[in-house]
Amino acid sequence: MSKSNFATIKQIGYGAMGLEGYYGESDDSVAVETLVHAIEQGMMIDTADAYGAGHNEDLISKAIQRTEQKAFVATKFGIVFEEQQTGSTLDTGWGFPLTINGTKEYVARAIDNSLERLGVEQIDLLYAHYLDPNVALEETVQAMAEAVKAGKVKAIGLSNVTAEQVLRANEIHPIAAVQYEYSLFRREAETDILPAVNQIGAALVCWSPLGAGFLTGEVKELDANDFRNNNPKMQGDNFATNLERLEEIKKIAVEYDITPAQLALAWLVAQGDNIIPIPGSRKTSRIDENLAALQVTLSEETLAKLNEIAPIGAFKGATLV
Numbered sequence: 001m002s003k004s005n006f007a008t009i010k011q012i013g014y015g016a017m018g019l020e021g022y023y024g025e026s027d028d029s030v031a032v033e034t035l036v037h038a039i040e041q042g043m044m045i046d047t048a049d050a051y052g053a054g055h056n057e058d059l060i061s062k063a064i065q066r067t068e069q070k071a072f073v074a075t076k077f078g079i080v081f082e083e084q085q086t087g088s089t090l091d092t093g094w095g096f097p098l099t100i101n102g103t104k105e106y107v108a109r110a111i112d113n114s115l116e117r118l119g120v121e122q123i124d125l126l127y128a129h130y131l132d133p134n135v136a137l138e139e140t141v142q143a144m145a146e147a148v149k150a151g152k153v154k155a156i157g158l159s160n161v162t163a164e165q166v167l168r169a170n171e172i173h174p175i176a177a178v179q180y181e182y183s184l185f186r187r188e189a190e191t192d193i194l195p196a197v198n199q200i201g202a203a204l205v206c207w208s209p210l211g212a213g214f215l216t217g218e219v220k221e222l223d224a225n226d227f228r229n230n231n232p233k234m235q236g237d238n239f240a241t242n243l244e245r246l247e248e249i250k251k252i253a254v255e256y257d258i259t260p261a262q263l264a265l266a267w268l269v270a271q272g273d274n275i276i277p278i279p280g281s282r283k284t285s286r287i288d289e290n291l292a293a294l295q296v297t298l299s300e301e302t303l304a305k306l307n308e309i310a311p312i313g314a315f316k317g318a319t320l321v
């Protein structure tokens with residue numbers, strides 16, 4: 001990967017989405033302390049303007065002000081979350097559609113709003129959260145490139161895109177990172193996204209690297225208002241079958257005397273030095289636990305065994321993006 005973009009951060013980052021209560025209640029003052037801890041550990045902070053409709057970026061701004069350590073913040077635009085804004089309807093397979101706007105006017109405005117909420121002069125890494133199905137990729141990426149030229153953004157990335165889109169966008173402006181769901185729980189990125197990312201020398205930033213908590217072994221049932229009820233992998237028979245498969249993975253964690261979360265993250269890091277998992281947690285102790293996965297080296301034999309237990313598509317339940 002382009003080392004210069006990520007030289008100041010650890011290979012495991014921190015995803016801040018869960019601080020908005022998607023996977024259970026979150027307390028704002030604890031959340032700010034949690035963010036300060038992640039920043040001080042040298043982890044990239046991953047957010048989006050849509051997380052908590054701007055609230056997540058506000059929390060990060062508070063954390064940035066509370067520490068001397070320079071934060072590395074990656075944010076995203078494109079999911080419409082303000083009532084007065086319009087966009088294109090995108091089906092996600094999560095049981096509800098998203099509204100996406102990728103026009104150059106929307107991109108410019110979203111960047112200015114994120115800079116203001118975050119209270120920074122430059123965004124370290126800016127992603128298009130999803131591409132707008134009715135706006136040419138060229139228009140969106142060109143608008144992002146303009147922001148780099150203006151000094152508002154340091155590096156750009158794409159999230160939830162196809163390999164072909166990665167290559168096309170990289171012709172317009174270097175793409176530093178592609179964000180996609182990637183873990184033992186969902187390995188489809190290996191088929192085409194990862195080769196494209198490797199081809200252009202970018203980083204693959206893995207969202208839900210713990211399978212939205214599933215791979216930790218702690219998720220056995222979900223509260224009625226838990227966002228993960230929308231995930232086909234955590235519904236009905238799929239959920240039960242997937243939990244059985246997880247037992248085989250947990251046995252390997254026991255052999256290494258590490259937690260299942262650490263095993264899941266060590267496996268990702270072993271896939272390449274351009275793979276950056278961004279696990280989320282509301283607890284500083286878990287941030288430390290997750291970061292410590294960088295000290296774990298899995299043997300070739302273990303990696304082969306994990307391939308057997310969890311090949312691409314092994315965990316049941318399709319998701320579209």
Ligand SMILES: NC(=O)c1ccc[n+]([C@@H]2O[C@H](COP(=O)([O-])OP(=O)(O)OC[C@H]3O[C@@H](n4cnc5c(N)ncnc54)[C@H](OP(=O)(O)O)[C@@H]3O)[C@@H](O)[C@H]2O)c1
Pocket residue numbers: 014015016017018023046047129159160179180206207208209210211212213214216218259261262278279280281282283286289290
């Ligand atoms: N680009 C996109 O479209 C997209 C989509 C989804 C997510 N993301 C990004 O990816 C980040 C991570 O994804 P995610 O939050 O969906 O899933 P994740 O990181 O795979 O899992 C988070 C869940 O795991 C639990 N957890 C974390 N560490 C743990 C540990 N060591 N032991 C036990 N449980 C643990 C957390 O609970 P506690 O809080 O209770 O610890 C939380 O419920 C997000 O925060 C967001 O920044 C991006």
